[in-house]
Amino acid sequence: MIVHIDIHTHRPDTNNPLAVRNLSVNEAEEFVKTDKKEFCSIGVHPWDVHRASPEIMQKLELLATDKRVIAIGECGLDKNSKASIKEQDYFFERQIMLSEKIQKPLIIHCVASFNEIIALKKRHKPEQVWIIHGFRGKPELAKQLLNSGFALSFGEKFNPESVKITPVEKLCIETDESQLPIEQIYKNIALIKACRPEELNGACQLLKLFVC
Secondary structure: OOOOOEEEEOOOOOOOOOEEEEEOHHHHHHHOOOOOOOEEEEOOOOOOHHHOOOOHHHHHHHHOOOOOEEEEEEEEEEOOOOOOHHHHHHHHHHHHHHHHHHOOOEEEEEEOOHHHHHHHHHHHOOOOOEEEOOOOOOHHHHHHHHHOOOEEEEOOOOOHHHHHHOOHHHEEEOOEOOOOOHHHHHHHHHHHHOOOHHHOOHHHHHOOOOOO
């Protein structure tokens, strides 16, 4: 059986039972009231932290206990955000601590802040996996992140050389906001990796889905 785990999508109408839909805290409050059999991640995005209050973390922690929530995020640091780095750091570090407390992986949004993200990982020494979503960087950066213990997730657009050097067990695949089917992205990545799409099953272990 070919498993197409989509670790990060914003599509509200995906028909993939193994898609992890990214939700804001407000969206998650509505989601948990339903009986939908979907997977999701919940987090406070670095674009939104300047509008958030510290109390939002209490809501996030409560919502994240839902069994359908399999990751915290997307969260992280973005130097293009309207929010200050201090505000971003405050909420990102609290989501790091929540990820460790409830033992769920962290899905990270990172723009022009990789040195800071790597430094935070060294300081916190997390047991939970940190996944850089939508990675498009060069292989030199990919190697630095992999050596620091990160996993990388690739979407419609990616650097082929970075895909080549990423071990399957540290490689995830996503649609994010792309309209390209997840199956096609799997085929594109498999072509670069010179393997069958079904061999790209790193997300099974990383997200603790165990469906492969």
